[in-house]
């Protein structure tokens with residue numbers, strides 16, 4: 001009991017994710033600044049933002065549904081923290097695992113997007129409602145390619161459990177090279193999931209002021225921000241576990257170093273994408289996802305189907 | 314709980330998010346604010362971010378005089394911001410009405426409508442002056458005295474306003490400003 005409480009609140013749980021999420025937000029913002037030839041924010045910046053927001057007044061608009069308005073940030077935070085427990089991090093064993101946890105993790109990572117939609121919808125402000133509908137439109141565009149891209153390696157491994165999947169790829173590290181298209185697809189989809197440039201259409205501040213979060217302030221906004229930070233970390237960990245299963249059998253210390261390197265690499269790639277691209281329009285985004293990203297993911301599925309027939313008779 | 318208060322004050326100083334609102338400026342001040350947001354000045358160093366919605370912002374940056382038409386909107390945007398909030402008047406017009414003072418459609422400076430925490434004069438105010446104004450406003454939260462303005466080094470005879478003791482037109486922190494103690498403003 002005490003041990004699971006420790007797991008839940010401190011080590012791979014909330015506190016660790018909080019610190020890790022803030023650190024990764026800093027890395028992302030600093031890299032973004034350096035790539036623009038700027039100096040960038042100091043290391044404590046995400047923490048200062050969090051404390052400041054937490055200490056600010058929270059306003060709940062009169063028109064808004066006050067229960068939903070308060071609940072949604074907590075839901076977003078809870079679902080991303082839960083998803084983290086099922087992902088194998090620095091060994092082939094995750095904290096909890098069962099056959100099918102891959103699907104659970106993907107669904108838990110979808111919940112934040114749905115909470116953004118509900119939060120925007122129940123704010124009952126024009127801008128947040130437009131942002132909310134855009135969130136959903138975008139969800140349908142990137143979610144399917146992400147599912148297919150992440151299921152393809154599972155097909156090759158012949159299991160629906162993330163832990164067993166990493167065991168399989170740990171034994172056959174060369175097979176990970178077949179999943180390279182899936183890796184690219186899931187990086188693009190993760191960028192969409194995190195609603196960052198070029199897919200920051202739901203919160204395009206130059207068009208619809210703050211998008212879904214227009215009416216949010218104070219503690220609730222701080223919770224949403226930390227949920228997005230943690231979502232980035234969890235998404236990066238998922239990609240690392242599925243597509244980059246290296247260095248898992250080297251013990252906890254080395255495994256942890258490898259894990260950090262992999263997550264940092266994913267975050268750096270996402271920051272690079274954010275720097276070099278500009279925001280798409282919503283229909284360009286949908287067309288791009290359905291015409292290019294989804295067929296690529298399908299192609300990956302096809303490759304893995306054939307391979308699993310050839311390699312695992 | 315003193316340390317908590319200290320932590321919160323520290324966070325407020327380190328993370329001022331701004332929202333920009335044009336209350337009727339000639340647009341030059343707005344261009345300077347936009348220039349201050351470019352990578353060249355890199356105000357993210359100080360934690361300053363531009364936000365689109367008043368709900369997220371801590372500092373309302375107003376440029377230009379308050380016209381009769383904009384007054385209600387300005388007050389509404391101010392009321393939409395969560396506490397604690399600050400208002401910075403950017404440009405001479407925002408400070409006092411400037412060249413538009415006395416027009417039939419102009420109420421006066423920003424303080425004719427809402428309370429102002431910091432005035433940044435200049436027509437238009439330079440980006441350095443704007444950044445300096447925001448940073449000074451926030452350091453004043455700490456109870457510490459704002460950093461003195463650099464001495465311009467001009468001799469009394471060269472000073473455009475007649476030397477020490479006279480109010481300097483440009484206290485905005487760029488070179489050419491007289492120190493406020495010298496100018497007799499403190």
Ligand code: SF4
Pocket residue numbers: 337338339340341342376377378403404405406407411412435436437438
């Ligand atoms: S202070 Fe000068 S530049 Fe700024 S709005 Fe007024 S007239 Fe324009």
